[in-house]
Amino acid sequence: MLEYRNLVKKFGERTILKGINLKINQGEIVFILGTSGTGKSVLLKNTVGLLKPDAGEIWIDGEEVAGFSEFEFLKIRKKCGMVFQHPALFDSLTIYENIAFGLRKHFSLSESEISSRVNRALKLVNIHDINDKRPAEISYGMQKRVSLARTVALEPKVLLFDEPTTGLDPVTTNAINELIKDLSRTLKTTSLVVSHDMPCALSIADRIVVFDQGQIVDQGTPQELLNSKVKLVQEFLAEAKEMLDHDSNVIRGTTS
Numbered sequence: 218m219l220e221y222r223n224l225v226k227k228f229g230e231r232t233i234l235k236g237i238n239l240k241i242n243q244g245e246i247v248f249i250l251g252t253s254g255t256g257k258s259v260l261l262k263n264t265v266g267l268l269k270p271d272a273g274e275i276w277i278d279g280e281e282v283a284g285f286s287e288f289e290f291l292k293i294r295k296k297c298g299m300v301f302q303h304p305a306l307f308d309s310l311t312i313y314e315n316i317a318f319g320l321r322k323h324f325s326l327s328e329s330e331i332s333s334r335v336n337r338a339l340k341l342v343n344i345h346d347i348n349d350k351r352p353a354e355i356s357y358g359m360q361k362r363v364s365l366a367r368t369v370a371l372e373p374k375v376l377l378f379d380e381p382t383t384g385l386d387p388v389t390t391n392a393i394n395e396l397i398k399d400l401s402r403t404l405k406t407t408s409l410v411v412s413h414d415m416p417c418a419l420s421i422a423d424r425i426v427v428f429d430q431g432q433i434v435d436q437g438t439p440q441e442l443l444n445s446k447v448k449l450v451q452e453f454l455a456e457a458k459e460m461l462d463h464d465s466n467v468i469r470g471t472t473s
């Protein structure tokens with residue numbers, strides 16, 4: 218469904234992606250973990266045509282898209298939606314119109330079909346009664362959820378998530394992780410999720426890919442990663458364990 222072959226991206230003298238090879242099957246949930254600045258967002262942006270790779274191929278649903286023009290990418294964005302790290306909503310539009318925008322642009326739907334898809338998407342991300350508000354009137358966490366709803370409303374075959382839960386409370390984080398799982402189960406959506414959240418990756422990913430300095434340094438099922446010999450993976454695991462221990466100590470009242 219989504220495949221990268223020897224993908225290279227440079228900015229000036231700096232090579233950010235150093236030949237990425239990765240194949241993701243339909244319905245699969247793949248998490249990308251990696252330290253800051255290792256090219257995770259750059260990989261996603263190349264996938265939806267916001268950046269152009271310097272070499273290599275990107276295959277989406279049987280089409281090689283790396284050489285596509287901006288116009289040709291319009292078609293791809295219907296199939297492959299991206300939820301950005303920072304919610305970039307249109308300030309002057311209401312929440313309802315923000316979500317309806319892509320539906321109007323890509324599909325010819327009646328007003329009642331648009332309305333039911335907007336409301337369904339908002340319900341999926343667990344927000345209500347804000348249809349007429351503008352982005353500035355809602356919190357950052359809510360904006361993130363609206364930006365997720367906006368992409369999910371298009372029901373793309375492939376969904377790219379750039380840190381969908383960073384900065385959100387645990388309840389919303391769980392809801393969004395459940396949503397990613399549900400989309401994969403019900404619509405067979407293929408998901409590529411960039412995240413720093415190791416516990417979440419271990420619980421919902423079919424496969425975890427670990428990035429370091431523009432390269433894939435390890436990958437496998439959650440179970441395989443738990444036994445990884447790669448130092449960076451062990452560091453991620455140790456940090457996740459510390460977080461879980463800390464949380465359970467807080468619950469038991471032995472730590473503040």
Ligand SMILES: Nc1ncnc2c1ncn2[C@@H]1O[C@H](COP(=O)(O)OP(=O)(O)OP(=O)(O)O)[C@@H](O)[C@H]1O
Nearest residue numbers: 228233251252253254255256257258259260302411
């Ligand atoms: N448009 C751009 N022009 C020049 N350099 C860029 C551009 N976009 C990203 N970079 C550089 O590419 C590198 C990788 O950036 P990227 O945003 O992919 O990191 P990341 O892995 O997503 O990190 P984080 O976890 O902090 O989001 C960084 O050094 C960044 O400065």
Ligand SMILES: [Mg+2]
Nearest residue numbers: 257258302379
């Ligand atoms: Mg990033």
